[in-house]
Amino acid sequence: MSQKLRKNIILNLRWHRRIGLSVVIMVIFLAITGLLLNHSPSLELSKQALQYQWLMDWYGFESDNAQPTEHHGFNINEKWLSHSGHNELFLNDKSVANCQPPLLGAAHFQSLLLALCQDALVILTPEGELVEKLDQLSGLPTGATALQVADQKILINIGNQTVSLNIDTLNLLHVDHHQKGWSMPSPLPTPLAAQLDNRAERPGISLETLILDLHSGRFFGNAGVLFVDLIGLLVCLLALTGLWAWYSHSKLRKSGG
Numbered sequence: 001m002s003q004k005l006r007k008n009i010i011l012n013l014r015w016h017r018r019i020g021l022s023v024v025i026m027v028i029f030l031a032i033t034g035l036l037l038n039h040s041p042s043l044e045l046s047k048q049a050l051q052y053q054w055l056m057d058w059y060g061f062e063s064d065n066a067q068p069t070e071h072h073g074f075n076i077n078e079k080w081l082s083h084s085g086h087n088e089l090f091l092n093d094k095s096v097a098n099c100q101p102p103l104l105g106a107a108h109f110q111s112l113l114l115a116l117c118q119d120a121l122v123i124l125t126p127e128g129e130l131v132e133k134l135d136q137l138s139g140l141p142t143g144a145t146a147l148q149v150a151d152q153k154i155l156i157n158i159g160n161q162t163v164s165l166n167i168d169t170l171n172l173l174h175v176d177h178h179q180k181g182w183s184m185p186s187p188l189p190t191p192l193a194a195q196l197d198n199r200a201e202r203p204g205i206s207l208e209t210l211i212l213d214l215h216s217g218r219f220f221g222n223a224g225v226l227f228v229d230l231i232g233l234l235v236c237l238l239a240l241t242g243l244w245a246w247y248s249h250s251k252l253r254k255s256g257g
Helices: 003-036 053-059 190-199 209-218 218-254
Strands: 072-076 079-083 086-089 094-098 102-110 112-117 120-124 130-135 143-151 154-158 161-165 174-177
Touching: 003 209, 003 218, 053 161, 072 102, 079 102, 079 112, 086 112, 094 130, 112 143, 154 174, 209 218
Parallel strands: 102 143
Antiparallel strands: 072 079, 079 086, 086 094, 102 112, 112 120, 120 130, 143 154, 154 161, 161 174
């Protein structure tokens, strides 16, 4: 009995060793990536954007160079309001707010600058400080398409109707429909356009997303996920063979073998 048990122990240890050697690198890798993800907030991994072209191609992002972009904006009192095309609203070359593109209109009202984006009306000081952001949750109607200031009123075009914004209460009131006078974009000066090319926010993959996809195997698609699943099963098998080796060795000692 002890001879057969000893053979089983030797065979079990061989498989235990083989499984351990086959998964050791992946176990170390998964442990390191798991630790990084566990401390992601303190390491600010989600704020570190990776913009390598091969990584953009791997994730399916189109190259910024695929279609040259012509920069347009709104000239308000010798200052230019423009949009990066991603999330950033710029006053000249300074990022002043976040809103969804496109930038639909801009105007000057009293001592304030107004910028109408797809999802919000952004109100700024002449220096670019954010005063208010009126979005759909705070009352901005959906479907806004244009902006103008006429007769000391802030007018927003919504399809076939026009509303007036009270700057003090932020209330909207339907007025007679305006068909002309809406602010129109113009090409940005070449030097400013060149500055914005360097300053504008670019799409990227956060370091946290990359580590998470590598940790889970999703970086390599379904095959990567299945591979990580296999590693998980092998680790379970490694634990079981180790437990069996300990139990068998204990049993062998008790039997005097």
